[in-house]
Amino acid sequence: MWRACPGNRKARYVVRGEAMKKVQFNTPAIPYLLLFPQIAIVAVFFLWPAAEAVRSSFYLEDPFGFGSTFVGFDNFIDTVTSTNYARVARFTGVFTFLVTVLSLGAALLLAVKADKVLRGASSYKTLLMWVYAVAPPVAGLIGILLFDQHVGPIVKFVAMFGWHMQIGVDYYDTAFAMIIASVWKQIPVNFIFFLSGLQGISKSVQEAASIDCRSGFRRFWTVTFPLLAPTGFFLLIINITYALFDTFGIIDVVLKTEPGNNPVTLVYKVYLDGFRGNDLGGSSAQSVLLMLVVFILTIIQFRLIERRVHYT
Amino acid sequence: MAYRKTVASLVAAAALMGTSAASYAATDITWWHAMGGKLGEVVNQISTDYNASQDACSLTPVYKGGYEDTLTAGIAAFRAGEQPNIIQVFDAGAATIIGAKGAVEPVEDLLKANGVPFDIEDYIAGVRYFYADSDGKMIGMPFNSSAPILYINDDAMKKAGVEAPKTYEEFEAIAPKLKEAGYIPLVQSHLPWEFVENFKSRHDLQFATNNNGYDGATGTELVFGEPIKNHFTAAKKWLDEGLFGYYGTGWGDNQQPFNEGKVALWIGSSGSFGGIADTVDFPFSATFLPYWDAVEGANTASFIGGAALFAMSGKSDEENKCAASFFEYLTSPEVQYMWHRETGYVPVTEAAYELAKKDGHYERTPAAEVGIQQLSLPAGEWTKGYRMGFYVQIRDVMNRELGKVFSGETSVEDAFATIKADGDKLLSRFAKTIDN
């Protein structure tokens, strides 16, 4: 869930050597000692498997490891030329956008309101927060019962408005259920961060603002919103990675691992082809493409922050 | 290496305290399976009984999740040299494990090498060759075997005043009456298995080149002719006229309306029998999967569905001996009959079938016999099975494209063109992984 993190924001400083402490220890061996456990774990359980994935993206390999054929970029070509892959990529884009916007928007609204009300503020806070701890398969399980074709309350509810919802049959209905469940699961995280951001804005600033701007709405946009922007930007990255990767559990349960004519995301397709279908080469090629996407996203993130830092 | 053995033996020791603690150390073997819920309980029962039946071997069954999870875990374990002795692999994964020459000990060799008498003719005709190589040598031991059959809501038939159909032509004749009586006339539950693969076998139609793929992976291509396209054109028409219901790829989503009594005819698995008996409150019966009378040579046996057990290679002689001894135990008529009775899967040997008949099982529950009878129908040129790699993805392609047919996004013609194009591409990719 917490794949991207606030640290990213300052990462560029390290590259340029700026944001280091003015005073530092100068003992040569100790930092390596301190870093050793983390680096060792990363090397063994991350770099090694990742290198393995890159290697196998250039091979067509018998899953049991008896034979493999070097095929150069064939796996990549097969992947990007497939019309279905294009469809999956498009859906992933739309899905990521909608989940991010909806969960950020709803959470921001709730956080602003929760920050404002006096009576019952802490009860609201608790009630809105605790869903954060619900495991994705549990969310998915409740989701499919809510959206069940035959007995789901939501399906029955929308039927009153003439919407014949069929999760698992209709591409768009399934997408709808996936998005709602994913947004539901992500609202608490965003809510917590927005609320901490709001509470971090000092009361004197808010009081000053309330004297300057009478309209609450304008006050929000001109004073509060800019102050929330750092939090919001950080959350944007967190939400994008959430929508790309961590919705896996929800999608898996909604589809009951049989995709059929239903939307899937790029990460889920890697899983389908590699884990379920044992096409190691094809699935590794897709992993490598995903790595590139995340890499580009990260660079964009740094660039944008850089610009923003100059303004402030 | 040692940790696994230790854990397994501890577990086994705990399970067998009474029987084997006093005797010498038994050889431990493991069995990774995909049987959850009630099926898993029966698997555990069989294992416990096996361990109690002898002292030399101690078997530990491990539930590894769904079929795909089990196969993938087995593959990863094999690559790391930590494979189980026995692994359950489903029909769509058969080409993967059989294609990997050296991953498994052919069950026929294993049994013969360990002095267990083996005759492929002991197995019922329908299951004999599905997990065999092109020479007819049995590689995997058929375990949970099922056939797609037609379940009938007897109340619906009575209410509409009709008889259950044997052919799709008969179905077309009675469907409007069933609809009038307030039922959804027909629902299936697994398009690739019931409407494609077994459509091929029930009509004795070629499914793929290279002898349905048995003769080698290189150059194998899917074959789709007019009959199957006509079938889907008809099904789409039924759907539009309200004579057919489609609820997506989820098995349960398609079974539920039948269980609720809203559906007159439902194509399910012979293994669905127990679950239906537990939930429905209307009388039901079962018959063979329908066929089109218009297709010449139709009404042949269906392919076996379900999964088989494979003995993985790279194990010591003692462990292989135990695997062989377990297979011998598993195929004994009594165990097969118990498995058949408890789960609804068909017995894989003639002897077990005879035992079930003699015991009066089919007089008590006639529907339980339909699956095995269907597997014993006359064989045709194309009914022994199919062998295609990356078949899980090919099924995904079928589900996707045929789903589009039913949602009106594509035509039958285009759907099959895409299935063939995407499927052939997968097949040629698979061929590169093993033939080099």
Next chain:
Amino acid sequence: MRKLQISDHIVLLAGVFFMVTPVVLAFLTSTHDAVTIYRTGLQYSIGDQGLSAYETVLTRAGGFTKEVNGMVMLKNSMILGFGFAIGKIVISMLAAYAIVYFRFPAASFCFWVIFCTLLLPLEVRILPSYEIVQQLGMVNTYSGLIVPLIASATGTFFFRQFFLSVPDELLEAARIDGAGPWKFFIDILVPISKTMIAAIFIIMFVYGWNQYLWPTLITTDEGFFTLVRGIKQILQVWVGAQIPDYDQAMALAILAMLPPVLVVIVFQSWFIKGLVESDK
């Protein structure tokens, strides 16, 4: 002003309804029997089965070994949650301390190596990861369950960010007092990081507790099953044609969410404070 307050409450109540109803329905449903749930779906009232499903999942031994029940799974989930959170905090604090407070040539290289882990989630590299864990003989061990999950940079980033916000004067003062790296870390840095540690503990505990794909793959011995994996196991029955034990699945789901929910609620003020402080 008054009117505004009312509309605020309406928005908040709608939000609470949207967030909480599904879980309430899950609880209500868990008090009905499986066949009823199968036929009619989610339930809106307390059923006549009461809490017996909870008793069943907690105490009835299942599986081949008859050794696994809800209590065992609860214990395993606890070990996974605590082991993961504590391991992650210790390891990432040390690493962040090295990166922020020491001048050494490989600092930015190490940072980037750790940073790389954000590029590829476990789901996507699961097969090679599994193979490696298996080669190391760590299948069916708690370390095999926990350690590979620690291989992501999140904790390191949180601490790094926090350390950067700690005033430089602290270290200067400590140096004047003659404190070495170790003493500074233990006596000064750890105490002032307390709320941050609490916040990260919560995040990591919940994350570890809720894992399911990795535990499913890495534990074949029933004695190592976690609660979340248990839910998955009940649900897998769907694939076949049987009726899943919905009541037990729901009960297990509620049980599985209780501990992390309690942790979040009980420690929520620390949690929020930790996040506020880290975001300077």
